[in-house]
Amino acid sequence: MSIVDPIAEGLARGWKVTDGATLTGDLSLSADVVIVGSGAGGGMTAERLAKAGLSVILVEEGALRSSRDFRLDEAKAYPELYQEAANRQTADKGITILQGRTVGGSTVVNWTSSFRTPPETLAYWRDWLGLKDLTDAALAPWFELAEQRLSVSDWQIEPNPNNSLLGKGCEALGISHGRVRRNVKGCWNLGYCGMGCPTNAKQSMLVTTIPDALDASARLLTRVRVERLLTSEDGSRVELVGAVALDATGIRPTGRMVTLRAKEIVLSAGAIGTPAILLRSQLKDPLRLTGTRTFLHPVCLSGAQFAERVEPFNGAPQTVYSDHFLRVDAIDGAVGYKLEVPPVHPMLAAVTLCGFGQRHAELMQTLPNMQVTLALLRDGFNPGSMGGKVVLRDDGTPVLDYPISDTLWDGIRRAWLTMAEVQFAAGAQSVLTMHELARPVKSWAEAKRQINNLPLKPVLARVVSAHVMGGAAMGPDEQSGVVNAFGQHWQVKNLTVIDGSVFPTSIGANPQLSVYAFALRAADALQKRMAGG
Amino acid sequence: MLTRRQLIKTGAVGAVALVAAAYLAGPAEERTVLGAQPLGFLTSHDMPIVRAIAPAMLGLAPGGANPSLDELVAGVDKAILALPIAVQQEVRELFDLLQNRWLRRWLAGVHSPWADVRPDEAAAFLARWQDGAFVLLRTGYQALHKLINAAWYGNPKSWAGIGYQQPARVMEVLP
Structure with missing residues (x-):
């Protein structure tokens, strides 16, 4: 059988796609709407507005790839599909951030986990942050719409051993756990979601909303990086979007300028990219909220050796989870965490496993018998976990300054303990906490002793993130947020933020479905504003 | 500025300097590696x-x-x-x-x-x-x-x- 290539087919049908790397002169375009970024927020918005008959320009700094480029090859995928070649780091290099950078954004490389925004998160936003309209009932139709559009459904196939061992450990300890819903259609159960789906089963923006937007006459600019928005004299409207074309490596500007004009501007560049554009544009921001309260769901990890083969590189990556430790304390109490597992492939495993020399080589040789559990910490609720701040380097590129607070370190230590206990309960022969000074231990008692003595210092503990949220938060008024609950900028009236940067705390679950639902809701409101205006 | 050789020529001062120089001898210099062509980023010294x-x-x-x-x-x-x-x-x-x-x-x-x-x-x-x-x-x-x-x-x-x-x-x- 052969795999169809929906991108090649669309291009053959006459999609309007311009690759910035091939521009031989400056480019100037106008449309009803310019959308900056083609991930979860931009993709959803582009489809809705283009199908409503508006002229749409979608701008993406990454390149347009398709299933034929997805070769299950880490060395190819990370530089082509991720921000900073999957090596984006916080300012003190304490946290490594996985974020997509390609047409379709992170939805092309995520692990398909689809959770609605947890009710307790929405309740906190209503009760403590004044976002009164965000009730479960008001949001339910948007979740349903997103789930329908992206074929989110229960995963019927047996979890792979990496996941089932998490379930087994939880079961043995009487900890509640569940199955992850996924946005896939005809999934081959391969496990390579993080390198781009080679069979187009993952219902990412690349194979759903973006093709439909392009079929509805939207125009796509790739390898074009938006530098700044130029506003009217009083700062109340964006008049011009200034961008630069990037070369084929996607790293250096070619010198060609791209200038865009539109009635409405949508920023969907992700929770580091969007605040960066806002900051570079020096928009009105009297309380300097832009870029602050950026959250990561910091993730710590624990590896375990099993007698049986686990093959953590094969099979759907995330199918089992436990929310038990999100509910031990109040939402704003000691930081809670969600348990899941990551897929484990050679390159990412090798850079994530601590140590060097023979010890590291021996660990790598046990890869087929390795199980890895992760704990995703729910930041943004406890006053001691107020997130990081997006700042600009001298060259204007963004970096997230996110020091790990004592409140978070406390959560990390508890999560390490939990993961070791669960892994031993599942029958692990040994457990290795992902910290430079940790050594494999053979018992839960030994694990407790070691973990309680590990120094909590940045760069010694392995902390990663795949969920960047916040930085342009929704708020009920301009004192408390950068945008309103529909993403409209409080100061700049024809500017709407539609991506994960609008979340005022972390989500407390893998955020893709939250981004989709809020994007559909915001795009609908924008469409109505445009029809009324 | 005096070179080390000029210092040594100055008698008593030179004797002291000789001892000091031996003690503080610079770490071995990097050698030029023959035949190493620079790559896109890494130089022949990297x-x-x-x-x-x-x-x-x-x-x-x-x-x-x-x-x-x-x-x-x-x-x-x-x-x-x-x-x-x-x-x-x-x-x-x-x-x-x-x-x-x-x-x-x-x-x-x-x-x-x-x-x-x-x-x-x-x-x-x-x-x-x-x-x-x-x-x-x-x-x-x-x-x-x-x-x-x-x-x-x-x-x-x-x-x-x-x-x-x-x-x-x-x-x-x-x-």
Whole structure:
């Protein structure tokens, strides 16, 4: 059988796609709407507005790839599909951030986990942050719409051993756990979601909303990086979007300028990219909220050796989870965490496993018998976990300054303990906490002793993130947020933020479905504003 | 400014200076490695650093069925070139620091020029920086750890050694 290539087919049908790397002169375009970024927020918005008959320009700094480029090859995928070649780091290099950078954004490389925004998160936003309209009932139709559009459904196939061992450990300890819903259609159960789906089963923006937007006459600019928005004299409207074309490596500007004009501007560049554009544009921001309260769901990890083969590189990556430790304390109490597992492939495993020399080589040789559990910490609720701040380097590129607070370190230590206990309960022969000074231990008692003595210092503990949220938060008024609950900028009236940067705390679950639902809701409101205006 | 030779010529002062110079003798200078062509990022001065550190970092011998040392150096070069310019500049600073013989001796604790460094001396350097007192040393170690491991385990030649292979049922039908 052969795999169809929906991108090649669309291009053959006459999609309007311009690759910035091939521009031989400056480019100037106008449309009803310019959308900056083609991930979860931009993709959803582009489809809705283009199908409503508006002229749409979608701008993406990454390149347009398709299933034929997805070769299950880490060395190819990370530089082509991720921000900073999957090596984006916080300012003190304490946290490594996985974020997509390609047409379709992170939805092309995520692990398909689809959770609605947890009710307790929405309740906190209503009760403590004044976002009164965000009730479960008001949001339910948007979740349903997103789930329908992206074929989110229960995963019927047996979890792979990496996941089932998490379930087994939880079961043995009487900890509640569940199955992850996924946005896939005809999934081959391969496990390579993080390198781009080679069979187009993952219902990412690349194979759903973006093709439909392009079929509805939207125009796509790739390898074009938006530098700044130029506003009217009083700062109340964006008049011009200034961008630069990037070369084929996607790293250096070619010198060609791209200038865009539109009635409405949508920023969907992700929770580091969007605040960066806002900051570079020096928009009105009297309380300097832009870029602050950026959250990561910091993730710590624990590896375990099993007698049986686990093959953590094969099979759907995330199918089992436990929310038990999100509910031990109040939402704003000691930081809670969600348990899941990551897929484990050679390159990412090798850079994530601590140590060097023979010890590291021996660990790598046990890869087929390795199980890895992760704990995703729910930041943004406890006053001691107020997130990081997006700042600009001298060259204007963004970096997230996110020091790990004592409140978070406390959560990390508890999560390490939990993961070791669960892994031993599942029958692990040994457990290795992902910290430079940790050594494999053979018992839960030994694990407790070691973990309680590990120094909590940045760069010694392995902390990663795949969920960047916040930085342009929704708020009920301009004192408390950068945008309103529909993403409209409080100061700049024809500017709407539609991506994960609008979340005022972390989500407390893998955020893709939250981004989709809020994007559909915001795009609908924008469409109505445009029809009324 | 006086050269050391001129100082020595000045009798008594010279005798003192001679002792001092012997005590404070500069660390061995880096040697020019013949035939090493610069790559896209790595210069002919950077490459001996990667070649000296990689076997100690990996705990494995390049060559044979494994990736060769040349392939590993090329992989590191490629990995650096995929990083944003600002991050490439940080990597440049790290290699410049390691190339400086004084900093190599006193910050990295490595006596020999990199081209002569044995695996045990390289491993001692890695251990010193892995848990270094300063975050600068720890991040320098992490950068080397990431680059070298990414270059090695991103290379399919390393996969048989860890019992990994891509799923045949899909590789066979890829376009």
